[in-house]
Amino acid sequence: MTTDNNQTPPGGSARSRKGWPLWEVFIRARRGLSHQHVGSLHAPDAEMALRNARDVYTRRGEGVSIWIVPSSAITASSPDEKDPFFDPAMDKAYRHPTFYDVPEGVSHL
């Protein structure tokens, strides 16, 4: 193992660690539900990310389907834009479905 270390260039492990891209993991818990974001992980490529996600996030039978998305592919709203993005919806109570009764027996609504 010491000879292995000698072959690694200085800072090599940190660099390779950095070289592994980040992936976002989405898992569908059951048929009929939609995929939910559960977390992220590092992996060298999408196929390995899928397998890592299986090991990290479905150890206790959490899922029946996994999606992997490169974190870099996600366009996110900025915290700075929070007010113009979300505040205007706050005082429009008529948009909330509170003015009618949900029929019995409807789940996952």
Next chain:
Amino acid sequence: MTAASLSRQPLDSADIDQADIDQADIDQADIDQIALASYVLGLGDDTLILAQRLGEWITRAPQIEEDIALGNIALDLLGQARTLLSYAGELEGKVTGTSRGEDDLAFLRDEREFRNVHLVEIENGDFAVTMARQLIFSAYQYELYTAMLTSTDPTLSALAAKAVKEVAYHRDHATQWVLRLGDGTPESHDRMQAALDQVWPYVEEIFDTADTADILTALPGVAADPAALRPAWSRYVEAVITTATLSLPAPTWRSRGGRAGYHSENLGHLLPDMQNLHRSHPGASW
């Protein structure tokens, strides 16, 4: 000769014949139980020792994701070991009258009593060596459990049905890494090739029936003959190696004797690590 003795003669010989047959039946049944116990013990020891080896990677794997993956594989193997060792102990008990539990077999046997092949006891080496060993072993286990699905022994066929899915994943995991390391950078290629060269001398022993021929003969329809698993194993493993731009090693020596209890120095170092707690605190539990 009197009439009385004449009339008794056939009766006596019939009794003796019947007794002989009963005796032979019991002996044959015992022999079958012993053969089955011995066969199951070998399979159980393979999985137990490799689970222990893989567990050594915990906190030492290249990434936390891989740490968890190796731990998962180790736990799958440990689960198989528990079923197999419990069953071996139970079978042994039917013949000897005192059965040993899974813990007795795992923690209270010494080196010469273990029946695992040498492949599973070799040191982890670098990550490439661990993956080369895993590819060889998981591909073998995949063929083993696939064949065992149709075993006439209900315990073994039930274990196979559960375990074949587990080892299909182990095999895939090792395959993915051998492909990436073999067909990666010049350094990863060289180290993956070196790893294959290092573990290949242990392949022959897995499929060798020299030490287990009597056991396999006694268990038709129950045990899977390892020699018969080899063609499918070779097809799979060789395809991975070729796709990974690696070459099939041609070793100049081979291991042997694990199934007869002859082991390398490696097992002697592994066992105290695995057994110390149980031997120091008998019956300790969580």
